[in-house]
Every structure is written in structure tokens, then in C-alpha cells.
Amino acid sequence: MVITFPQExxxxxxxxxxxxxxxxxxxxxxxxxxxxxxCNSGNLGIHICRNMLxxxxxxxxxx
Numbered sequence: 257m258v259i260t261f262p263q264e265x266x267x268x269x270x271x272x273x274x275x276x277x278x279x280x281x282x283x284x285x286x287x288x289x290x291x292x293x294x295c296n297s298g299n300l301g302i303h304i305c306r307n308m309l310x311x312x313x314x315x316x317x318x319x
Contacts, residue, residue: 257286257287257288257305257308257309257315257317257318257319258277258281258283258286258287258288258289258319259274259287259288259289259290259291259301259304259305259318259319260273260274260277260289260291261290261291261292261297261298262290262297272288272289272290273290274288274289274290275288277319281319283319291304
């Protein structure tokens with residue numbers, strides 16, 4: 257999983273930061289998405305990562 261927590265506002269025309277990282281590190285089979293909740297996105301993102309890792313034994317890592 258590649259999850260980013262951007263603090264800035266991104267327009268719909270900008271490429272997803274998570275997808276850009278996914279491509280740069282060659283993580284072709286990874287989930288890649290953003291969690292946008294401004295100052296609360298870090299805590300929410302960690303909570304989502306934890307729950308996804310616990311729910312799916314095929315997932316091993318989160319970035």
C-alpha cells in the first residue's frame with residue numbers, strides 16, 4: 257500500500273501523489289491512494305493502513 261497524506265489542496269488535473277510514488281518505486285501491485293482530511297489525515301491514514309493490513313493477510317507492508 258502506498259498512502260499519502262497531502263496537506264495542500266490539489267486540483268483534479270494534478271496527478272495523484274500516491275500514484276507518482278507507486279510508479280517511482282515500481283510497486284505495480286500496490287494499492288495507491290490519498291487520505292485528505294487536512295491536519296487529521298495522518299491519524300486517519302494510519303488507522304486505515306492498520307485495518308487494511310489486519311483484514312488482508314496478502315498485504316505485508318504500508319508506505
